[in-house]
Amino acid sequence: MRALLAGLLLAASPAAAVTCEDITFEGTSFTACTVDATTEDLRLFHRDAAGEVLGTFSNIETAIAPRTLAFGMNAGMYHEDRRAVGLYIxxxxxxxxxxTSDGPGNFGLLPNGLLCLTDDSARVIESLAYVATEPDCRDASQSGPMLVIDGALHPDFIPNSDSLNIRNGVGTSGDGTRAVFAIANQPVNFHTFARFFRDRMETPDALYFDGRVSRMLAPQLGRNDFGLPMGPMVGVVE
Known part of the structure; x- marks a missing residue:
């Protein structure tokens, strides 16, 4: 009877909205949070109801209370006043x-792309493909460069590059049902970071968010990164 009751309680327990784990890939430590985009409330955050930039995970939680964040991450580059650099919806x-034009810095290292969210999907889309197809994104945040494009690494990435940084980004499955948000826990180059998404997390499309600003909220792991206020952010509300 006790075993039966324990089994029933386990079956009735709600599944976690996000699955976060620490992963070692080719000697480098990463933290990755996987989201089921078909069932979870995955959304972008930038300003509160009064139009003020939220900037921090704690401000998001204040804005969505009594609900909470199951996961959070910075989600795109921004100007000094924290306006989004590229497309933001x-x-x-x-x-x-x-x-869509090239330019200085990582954002202008074409091809770049965007994260496109709907009520039941998450897709990383290359910027020119977005212009050509005009998908109906409820939320979208542009960044760059693309890390992986339809299974191929960005053509400008160098395998043994000594350009190392703490980096974060997002990869999505081919059918748009799964989104993986990852951050490197030690400096890594673009080539290794892109291969982590493609080869380890099996996401055929992936987008770089930032390096100078790379932060994650992962309550499952007791992680809450602090620092200067951010621009666009992404999170799962539960």
Whole structure:
């Protein structure tokens, strides 16, 4: 009887909204959080109801209370006033336009791309493909460069590059049902970071978010990274 009751309680327990784990890939430590985009409330955050930039995970939690964040991460580059650098859409409202020209810095290292969220999907889309197809994204945040494009690494990545940094980004499954948000826990180059998404996490499309600003909230792991206020952020509400 006790075994039966224990089994029933276990079966009735809600599944975690996000699965976070520490992973070692080719000697480098990463933390990856996997989200089922078909069932979880995955969304972007930038400003509160009064139009003020949220900037921190704690401000998001204040804004969504009594609900909580099951996961959080910075989700794109931004200007000094924390406006999004490229395309930004939240709840169907576009506040910044798509940028398709090359330019300085990582954002301008084409091809770049964006994370496109709907109520039941998450997709990383290359920027020119977005312009050509005009998908209906409820939320979207542009960044760059693309890490993986349809299974191929960005053509400018160098295997043994000594350009090392703490980096974070997102990869999505081919059918858009699964999103993997990852951060390197030690400096890593673009080539290794991209292969982590493609070869270890099996995401055929992946996008770089940032290196100078790379932070994660992962309550499952007791992790809450602090630092200067951020621009666009992504999280799962539960």
């Amino acid at each position: 939240q709840d169907g409202v576009q506040t910044a336009g798509i940028v």
